[in-house]
Amino acid sequence: MQLELPLALAPAAAPAGSLRYIQLGGEVVGYRFRRARRRSIGMVIDDEGLRVAAPGHTSIAEVEAFIREKARWVLRKLSEWRAAPRPQVVNWSDGATIALLGVPVTIELVPGRRDISLHDGRLGIGLASRGEPAALRKRAIAWIKERARALFGERLSVYAARLGVPTPALALSSARLQWGQCREDGRVRLNWRLIHLPLHLVDYVVAHELAHLREMNHSARFWAVVGGLYPDYLLARRELRESSHRLPIL
Ligand SMILES: [Zn+2]
Structure with missing residues (x-):
């Protein structure tokens, strides 16, 4: 299931x-x-x-x-x-902004560098020697996914400890239609695009998927487990639903 x-x-x-x-x-x-x-x-x-x-x-x-x-x-x-609210399309040029963990960061293209770094609200993207826009975008997305994986892994272990279960294996998904998924074999998939949203919403999705390790359904018992892990879940659930309209398109 x-x-x-x-x-x-x-x-x-x-x-x-x-x-x-x-x-x-x-x-x-x-x-x-x-x-x-x-x-x-x-x-x-x-x-x-x-x-x-x-x-x-x-x-x-x-x-x-x-x-x-x-x-x-x-x-x-x-x-x-x-x-109507509409997602922002990121154009990957100098000065463009992109939301990371709910905070807008400004893209800064840095000539003579190859790496990507995040400092003081600036996402510095090194312009590799052949820095055509498609390659730049690809590198930046790979970097963002890496950050998502590291962060989600941390949050999973925090909430797994709270639930009293071992930290499950994590996979990133880019599914168009879901934020997260918990499989019967205990593996958790989280949509990397959650990285655009504030941390408390990431935590809600983490808590939600972990709660499925106890209850593989959306019964009252399931929501009680969620509530034990994440008391403000009703608010977060609503906020998440509204946020999905505003995810930027990278
Ligand atoms: Zn669920």
């Missing part, structure tokens, strides 16, 4: 389709357009904004007429979409 804490929102992948613009009322609206095997034009507004799909034979003029017909709906949905 696998138990998990659901993430409320999975981060968006890169949007598909070509970007086009249309004027609706006084507003210029961008949308992603793609051809699809379908009978009619379809339109959705989701985490990626406005997306339109049309059959191969439809002209752009027809597509635009279709969007204009629904202009009021589009504009209302888009303004709701803009007001």
